[in-house]
Amino acid sequence: MVLKKTLENGFNGLHVATIPRAPRSARRSSNKKKAEESQISAFELLASLAGKLLQESESSSSASSNASEGINHPAFGKDVIKQERPDGDKLLKEECFEQGSSEESAFVSEITSPDIDHKFIPKEFPNAFLGHASNKCDFLDKVDGDVKSTIANTKPTFHNYPSKVEGSFPLEESCDVNVGSGIKGQQKGERLETSGFTMANKCGSDDPMALQVEFPARINSDNDTKLPLHREPVPNASFSRHRNNIKLVGRDDDENFSRCNKPSTKVKANRPPARIGDRRIRKLLTSKYWKAAPKLKDCEVFKSDGGMKTLYNKRKNCYKRDRCQHDTLFKRRKLFDRSSVVLSDGGFSSESVSNSPEKSRNGDANGMSRGANGVSSPVLSRQASFHSKDSHVKFSIKSFKVPELYIEVPETATVGSLKRTVMEAVTAILGGGLHVGILFEGEKIRDDNITLLQTGLSCKDNLDTLGFTLEPNTMQVSPAICSNDQLPSLSYDTPEPLTRSPGTPVVDSGISDALPELPPPVTNSGAHAESNHETDSSQTDLLTDNKMPDSRALVVVPPVSLEALAVVPLTPKNKKSEIVQRRTRRPFSVSEVEALVQAVEELGTGRWRDVKLRAFEDADHRTYVDLKDKWKTLVHTATISPQQRRGEPVPQELLDRVLAAHGYWSQHQAKQHGKPQAGTPLKIAEAPMEKHGVVGICSS
């Protein structure tokens, strides 16, 4: 018998990236990397879960497989863990998953891309709010002038936070595809409680990402882990496992997904070719758990790629749960014990690759192909045989809820900083990994070695009371709010967080919570005219999109009981972590441009300090460097065709003057010369303009 439990999860939002600030030049390259490191992907979570399950099952290897033996599960029996090889490029593509993956990759790219502003918002935490009654969105709380946002009103703790899990547990012997939606309805609506994360998919009714975990009720000698990743060809890597079958299927609704992600143009630009990205799915499993697994040790895979990084990188891929699974077959990759991960590019280690016998049933062809070499190792076949008999319990995590997150930022904080702050908070929480706990009938099952069968989890009837707890791993020292203790990784990775602005925003701790999905950051684009009131505009954006009130700098307020949670405080202490925020963008208004032009006409280029003093003395936010830069852009703007210009249009008249002045001063190289002042030969344009007007405006 096979029990299926479907938990849908909407992890999308979990991708978290933090981008540390680096020198510009280096930034681009490095950011991505770091971001990757820090990111936490849904996959990881899933991986954690899977790993946990695996472990559990693994441990109980002694228990024998009798129960399942009798049953034939062709589909499951052969499950293998598919893993993408580190290199990734050579993976075979899975037919089944084709559709879904690309989107995800896109998402990732957003996160990683250098332009933090646009990308940090977790867009994917969809339903966290919507779906759960428990979550309220209290966004605005103003406290002392600071805006405190509560992203989700939920209990701060991961523990005990009940989240609902939808699932059905059909007992089935067959390998039928797990279709989350289908199952849901049928079952009485069991709810599993997952404390901790509840992340729902906001994207669509269908669960974009669903995690299915399937493993044999009995944990025995043979366990296979099957991770069908969409499009993941079977890589070289091999994990050897006992023959427990664990199937992790991430289901992704492509459409939904895409809908959800509306990356800004910029983002898109950054995104790597979807196809390619998709294919690479790398380690799905959390390193932690896998590492723990005895046999896994040998796998080099993790190391080779730089370990976690790989995961992050690859997480781009969406896992898609496909009906295809059955049909198409997964290309499963089997990993054997000790098999080292194959790093080599297309090479497979013969041992590692296997085609399950089953594939014949589905699309063997695919399977074969995937085998890259089409080599099936004897071993595999053997295993397969074993597997076939196993019974499986399928789990699907429908959604995870993230605890409440408090964010407090100065009104002057930028939207970008807010985003980063949120990311940091989430990252901090999740960065340490998640601890998966199993709750059964209200009790936590601590014995990892016990089999599901023994536990009673294999019985459909019992599944109702099954719950998972996902708790942040607090590896860190003091969870305490102490800002001082930081998560190492996090702290470094933290994006450019807080600002230079006076109120240094600090993320004290946070429990991250499901982030509401932040709509594609339209915000940044920010062309808004912030000219006058920066605050408003920026806030507006956020609010509008995110429903979050103004928040400019974030401070995550530590929830009360966060023991479990890792606290990520950004204490001023860390210089590194100290995050410097980019100044808020303040587009020059026409009047400012006019004043600038006027001043330059009089003073020439090369005397920016004087220009500043003359025309922008009262505009504290305009530095001479800004003026210089603006002039630079004005010259450029004046040079290009009107169609190519963006932003608030600058009167052609001013642009003409810009060009004239630019030409004039270029020739005169008067930079140093004395100052040909107003009276000077500049005939260029003598519009007598009053700077004062400008100044007044700007000074705001």
Add this chain to the structure above:
DNA sequence: GTTAGGG
């Protein structure tokens, strides 16, 4: 601290 330029 300013300038000039590249990013």
Add this chain to the structure above:
DNA sequence: CCCTAAC
């Protein structure tokens, strides 16, 4: 806007 090298 940011960052830096070069004054």
